[in-house]
Amino acid sequence: MTRGDGQHYGTGVLPEHRGHGLGRWMEAETIRLVRERHPDLGGLLADTADGNTYMRGINDALGYVPTHRTVHYRFDL
Ligand SMILES: CC(C)(COP(=O)(O)OP(=O)(O)OC[C@H]1O[C@@H](n2cnc3c(N)ncnc32)[C@H](O)[C@@H]1OP(=O)(O)O)[C@@H](O)C(=O)NCCC(=O)NCCS
Numbered sequence: 001m002t003r004g005d006g007q008h009y010g011t012g013v014l015p016e017h018r019g020h021g022l023g024r025w026m027e028a029e030t031i032r033l034v035r036e037r038h039p040d041l042g043g044l045l046a047d048t049a050d051g052n053t054y055m056r057g058i059n060d061a062l063g064y065v066p067t068h069r070t071v072h073y074r075f076d077l
Pocket residue numbers: 010011012013014017018019020021022023024025047048049052053054055057058061
């Protein structure tokens with residue numbers, strides 16, 4: 001029996017350390033740990049902005065597939 005999904009959130013790498021595989025490694029290691037510690041979990045959700053091509057590239061490479069779309073509007077009041 002699966003118990004719903006987990007939320008994968010808040011990956012960040014300091015600017016001076018980007019482009020060396022740390023983001024991809026952290027994302028992959030998080031998925032591995034979640035599977036090990038929560039084997040009954042149905043899946044993992046990750047919200048990534050369309051324009052965040054580096055993070056989208058990491059998620060695509062690790063097997064994330066688009067399931068939903070959220071549109072955020074910002075108004076200056
Ligand atoms: C997104 C982020 C976590 C990526 O971290 P990272 O350690 O640079 O990631 P990686 O080194 O694994 O790079 C992933 C891909 O993006 C490319 N990339 C990342 N930063 C790059 C840069 N500054 N210039 C060119 N390419 C870059 C890498 O070459 C790699 O491409 P590849 O998959 O074709 O090899 C980092 O840019 C970041 O902290 N951004 C701000 C916070 C953020 O957006 N978090 C995600 C919220 S959903």
